[in-house]
Each structure stands twice: as C-alpha cells, then as structure tokens.
Amino acid sequence: MRRSEIPGQEELKAVISRLIDDERVPHALLFQGVEGGASLPLALYLTQYLMCDNRQHGDVCGECSSCLKNQTLTHPDVHVVLPINTNKEVKVKTKDLHSDLYSEDWRDTITKNPYLSLQQWYTAIAIEKKQGFIGAGESKELRSKLALRSYEGKSRVFIIWHADRMNQEFGNKMLKNFEEPNPNTVFILVSESPSKLLPTIISRVQRFQEEYYSDAEIAGFLMERFELDKNEAMNLAFRAEGNLQAAVKEASDAGDPWLEVFRDWMRMSYRRDLHELYGWSEKMSANTRETQRVFIDSALKVLDRCFRMGWLDIHIPMEGEEADFYKNFSPFINASNVKGFMDILEEAAFHIDRYVSPRIVWYDTSIKSVRLVHQGKKATASS
DSSP states (O other), rough: OOGGGGSSSSHHHHHHHHHHHHHHHEEEEEEEEEEEOSSHHHHHHHHHHHOSOEEEEEEOOSSSSSHHHHTTTTTTTTTEEOOOOOSOOOEEEEEGGOOOHHHHHOOOOHHHHOOOOOOHHHHHOOOSSSBBBOOHHHHHHHHHHHHHSSSSSSOOOEEEEEEBBBHHHHHHHHHHHSSSOOOOOOEEESOOGGGOOOOHTTTTTTEEEEOOOOOHHHHHHHHHHHHHHHHHHHHHHHHHHHHHHHHHHHHHHSSSSTTTHHHHHHHHHHHHHHHHHHHHHHHTTTTTTTHHHHHHHHHHHHHHHHOOOSSSSOOOOOHHHHHHHHHGGGGGGSSSTTHHHHHHHHHHHHHTTOOOOHHHHHHHHHHHHHHHHHHHHHHHHHO
C-alpha cells in the first residue's frame, strides 16, 4: 500500500515514515481506527514501507522485490490474523481454526477493496450469520511462526485486524510476545473499538490515533479512485458522514444495503400489520448480533437524515429510489417521535448485546415503531 493511495491522515503517515526512517519502530503498536476509516490501509502502508528496499520521500518505491510481494499480499514475512469462523467449506474444530485457512479469500478481497468493513469480510467468507473471532487456534499458529526465522532475513510483521475480536485465551497467550517480541518482529494491532481490548494488552502497545475524515477528503478520494465528478463525489461524501468505507461501498455498488430493510419495516409499521412485523422480526433475529447492530446504526442514520430533511429543512443530496423514499418518509420523522425512535433502537441494541432473545426484542421494537410512525403522521397533519 502506497502512502499516496491513502486519503488524508497526513500527520499520522508522517509519524509512521519518520519512525521507520529513524529505526524507532515500536515492537507492538495499535492503530486506533475511527469507524469506517483507513486503519487497515495504514497498517499495510507501514508494513510495506518498513520492508521497502528503496524508500522515497516517505513513500515506498513500489518496484523492489519486497514491495511487489507486499502489493500482491504474498510476502512470506507478513502474517495477518483475522476474525473468522467456520463455513460450509472450512469445517474444523474451534481449536484448529486459524486465518491461513482463509488466506486466498483475504488476498482476493483486499486486492479488490482495501477499505474493507468487517461485515463485508464476513460476507466474503460466508459467515454473515456467525460471530467472527480470534481464538486459541490462532495463537497456536502464531507461536509456530514465531519459532521460525524470517524467510528473507529482515523484519517480520504480524497484523492483527480488528484485534478487539480476540478472545481472552488468545490475548493472554500473546501477552509475552507483545512484551518481549523476537528480534525484528513487529506486531500491528488494528481496532475501531480499542476499549474492548484487554487492559494488559493496551499497556504493552504504543497507540496511534487515526483522524476523522472530512467530506472534502472523502470526495477527493472518490473523484480520484472512481473517476466521479465533483458534485457526485461530494454528494456521496456528505451522505457517508465521515465513514470512508461506506462511501467506497456506495461508490462501488450504489446504495445503503439496509435502506430497503428499514423502508419495509416502516411500511409495515405504517400499515399496522403485526403479522408481517412478526415475520420481519424473525428474519432480523436470524442475523448475528453484530449484523443487527449494523442495521441499528444504519437505521439511526436514516432517521437523522429524515429529521434534518423534513423539519430542519437541510438538503441532503441523493438520487433515484433513495431520494423518493426520503422525500416521502421524512415528514413522518419530526420532533414528536424522533427521540422515541432513537430510544427504542438504542434499547434494542442494549438487549441484543446482553443476549436477550432477538425475536422478542425486534417484535417489541416493531410494535413500538407502529405507535411512533403514527405519532409522527399525526404531528405532520396538525402542523
């Protein structure tokens, strides 16, 4: 990954290159990513720059043997640890599950899109209905790799993506390696939720905070990467609300994947169709807890946009069916019910995180949404 391919983050990229140039790279570091940011590309840039044989003005040369291997994700001294689970093709015991089983999927997926969300990764390896994790099988595999010398006699890098997904067993077994690593070995932890990491791990790594993206930075990146015109790029950036991964996804395949699910939910609520709402609740509850949380986050953003469009008279650029939905639905989200909707979704998230039956959670939330939709309708009619 070239430095020039990563939008923004200029200060952080400068710090990374300076540490490497001065040979002061910490043996264990943590990229504290922002939601939907570029923490993974930053880790890939650090890795390639560390190994590059001909660094040029803070960027990789892109031509040496190490660069070519890193660009194709085939460098033998770069190892990636990922949140995974079993699927129809990978059927092993939990204690034998490790990231190398998905190495081909990883290379293919990241080559297409290095700005990858965790949910997109789960979809790529067909575990959308399971919880990805980093467990005991991974620590066993890592220890066997650490026992060997580097293939090319230089640095070895271990990238742990979404490190907050490591279970306690993996974390405890890796503590000593983070504290006293082998020579020329660097651990790069990447996490958008560092507060979920074990305190003992946090105390053993040097932390680097990713900056939030501005609309202008995202728009500039979209214009260059996808050859969009300025207006279209700015529209996408505005709707992404600082989430670079969401902007990339929308530019790639157009649209919020959860908007249709939310729209159907609201239409059933408007019709007061409790039978259909029960069926919708069953379908939603069949997803993993993480997928349900992704829907909740998306629903909250939709509600926020509707409120701003309908009652604060703020223009949010969009086109097609998406624009029609917001135009027709935004009047129903107003001061009378917007807080109520936020409360029931946050309550749903609270219960889902605590393993309450998701079917009950979503049906209860759906019944409450019926009242809130019609409360908003009544407020609109009387205004």
